[in-house]
Amino acid sequence: MDMGFRHGSYGEDVPPLLDLVERAEPELRGADQLRWATLLGEESNNLRAALEWATNNDLRTALLLVAGLSTFWWMHGLRAEAARAARGVLDALGPTIPHGLGEEYLLAVLHAAGSAQPAEVERAQNATGRLFDRPVTVLLWSFVLGPFQPARLVTDVLAANERGGDAWGRAAVQLCRGYPSLAEGDPAGSERALQNALARFRLIGDRWGSALALDALADLAANSGRTELAVDLLGQALAIAGELGTDERAALVLCRRGDLRLGLGDPAAARADYTRALELGLKAGLPETSAAARIGLARAARYAGDLSSAREYALAALPDCDTDWAGADLAKAEALAELAKAEGVSATTSGGPRRISGGWLESG
Structure with a gap:
């Protein structure tokens, strides 16, 4: 599906691309994720051009594109691309967060974490509560910032998003609870949470979440000397990577x-x-x-x-x-x-x- 974006000329093609991103984002977290990931993949060049145009002309739209592409980028391991796009938008925004887009700003900071300034991280955290509107935010926040936050804050954020999240968000909370870097030295509890997350992701048909849970379970198995189990779990994760391309x-x-x-x-x-x-x-x-x-x-x-x-x-x-x-x-x-x-x-x-x-x- 080529939308014919005319890079460097007009921005009238950006709204349809943003609409595609926003329609695709929830679908990327369910059983139909392969079809929607393919649609976004076919528009990759147009989306990059749209982001560049919006960064120079419409920062609100640029921030929405960065936030909307978060799941797609992380699902496909495109963290460097995400970091570059987010860094460009953050630099253009300066200290200003567009009204009502605090969580979108936070996602941009999470993508650009390697180059994010302490002031940007503080602004992002102050602009959001503990319950996020976008389910992917709890996952990225936990992975990127969680290991450096007080344990009590991590517990509170996960609890808030478990109560208020959708099925995928609740599975993501279990994944974060079990992740070795966040599990507070409780391997047995971590494994239970990860198995719970894996079952939930499989129930809703999400391959990406399943692969993340399998990866983490493999780490736990390897670290506890169950090497053959870890090899098997990574084999399952590898099969999913093949499905996702x-x-x-x-x-x-x-x-x-x-x-x-x-x-x-x-x-x-x-x-x-x-x-x-x-x-x-x-x-x-x-x-x-x-x-x-x-x-x-x-x-x-x-x-x-x-x-x-x-x-x-x-x-x-x-x-x-x-x-x-x-x-x-x-x-x-x-x-x-x-x-x-x-x-x-x-x-x-x-x-x-x-x-x-x-x-x-x-x-x-």
Whole structure:
């Protein structure tokens, strides 16, 4: 569905695009999400142009577009695109929040969290209550700001949105309650909440929420030594990524599963996961994913005794780590460590695989 947006000329095509976004947003959280995600995907170029035009000409509409695309962006792992768009709108707005759009402003701040100023975060929080109108807000708020908020505030926000939210919002609250970074050191309670979230997301037909719950359950299983269960859960999440057509997310899941398979002593299976992850990372132009896959391939080769291949993979990972992305320095240190081991500085297979929730390889 090409709406023929005339970039750089007139803004009369922006309202129909905003209408499409607003109609699609609730559908992206239900059983018909694949069809609506496809419709938005077909309009990606037009939507980017509309956002650019609105940022320069109609900030209210720009903020509504950013908020309305939140679910689509996060579902498809398009956080960098979301951050760029949100940052542009926030810079254009300055300290002004358009009347009645406090929650939309908050979503923009959440997207731009890596570059958000403390004053912007404070303004966003002051402009909203604890009950959000958009169900996706509770999820993004919990993931981005929740770990840095007082536990009591997180509890209150989740409780308010559980009482006042729709079915998807209530499932999201359970997901947030169980998320390892928010679960206050209660693995059993976290697992119950995540299983509850998974059941709720499956009931309403939402694949994205189901994948998030499976990812978090895999983390819990891996951290408690149930590695085979974690591998199985990631396999289920990988199947969902295939349904959603999210290559970037699939590549991350493959790297995490490869790490676990190394821990199970199966470098051949791990190598297959890393190889596919590298293909997807290169296709999507994601240096962080390519680096993760190459480092994994280096480690798998070393575990198999092939130090020459391990050296080649570690060297190939270094250019990926010299680009500008969060965690690049940590990834470079890991690549150099693998290179040193492959070159015999410490040629040993000790020091097991990375944790699947490692700091530089995003799992969200």
